[in-house]
Amino acid sequence: MGYRYGMHVVPDITLATAQDAADIAAMSRDFIEQGLGWSWTVARVLRAIKDRASNVAIARAGQLEAFGIMHYGDDAAHLALLAVRPASRRKGLATQIVGWLELSARVAGLEHIRLELRSDNPQALAFYTGLGFTQIARVSGYYQGAIDALQLEKRLSSQLPPAGGGSAIIKPA
Ligand SMILES: CC(C)(COP(=O)(O)OP(=O)(O)OC[C@H]1O[C@@H](n2cnc3c(N)ncnc32)[C@H](O)[C@@H]1OP(=O)(O)O)[C@@H](O)C(=O)NCCC(=O)NCCS
Numbered sequence: 349m350g351y352r353y354g355m356h357v358v359p360d361i362t363l364a365t366a367q368d369a370a371d372i373a374a375m376s377r378d379f380i381e382q383g384l385g386w387s388w389t390v391a392r393v394l395r396a397i398k399d400r401a402s403n404v405a406i407a408r409a410g411q412l413e414a415f416g417i418m419h420y421g422d423d424a425a426h427l428a429l430l431a432v433r434p435a436s437r438r439k440g441l442a443t444q445i446v447g448w449l450e451l452s453a454r455v456a457g458l459e460h461i462r463l464e465l466r467s468d469n470p471q472a473l474a475f476y477t478g479l480g481f482t483q484i485a486r487v488s489g490y491y492q493g494a495i496d497a498l499q500l501e502k503r504l505s506s507q508l509p510p511a512g513g514g515s516a517i518i519k520p521a
Pocket residue numbers: 379380428429430431432433436437438439440441442443444465466469470471472474475476478
């Protein structure tokens with residue numbers, strides 16, 4: 349079972365369980381925190397999986413292909429982490445994961461999604477810009493004093509996709 353995204357069929361998005369924590373932490377270390385200390389350890393990912401104010405969304409096709417972690421506050425959601433395994437990129441997986449997490453933020457009535465992004469990551473900036481995020485600030489030395497962060501925000505309209513249809517970007521294969 350999966351979903352069609354253009355030419356690609358991508359795996360279903362589901363909520364992570366404790367069994368996914370080690371794979372998520374390893375992907376964060378290898379694909380997001382490279383060159384920095386490893387802050388998203390297995391224990392920290394496990395806390396996010398168990399946290400009622402957070403969703404950890406994953407896509408598995410046997411191995412873990414992609415994941416995203418979003419925290420939901422009173423007014424805004426915060427996208428804390430997002431990564432796709434290199435061989436599975438440009439197939440719409442990150443778009444699906446962010447759409448899934450964003451739908452929860454809309455249903456909760458939140459007004460914004462915010463995130464921080466390494467300033468040395470133009471690929472991710474292009475990805476988020478395409479999803480409607482705009483830069484609101486640059487924070488010098490945000491990542492361990494070494495790398496600046498770009499703060500991005502997306503304003504959410506109150507309009508929800510049709511009931512039963514899931515996210516508008518998800519089409520059953
Ligand atoms: C950024 C990242 C999450 C994108 O994942 P992805 O599954 O490849 O993204 P999608 O396939 O949904 O891309 C959707 C669109 O975003 C844009 N985009 C995605 N990756 C891009 C890249 N490397 N360069 C330019 N544009 C890009 C494109 O417009 C793309 O549409 P297209 O493929 O039809 O041209 C992935 O490259 C990744 O995991 N990078 C390492 C970790 C990271 O940077 N995480 C984000 C910061 S925490």
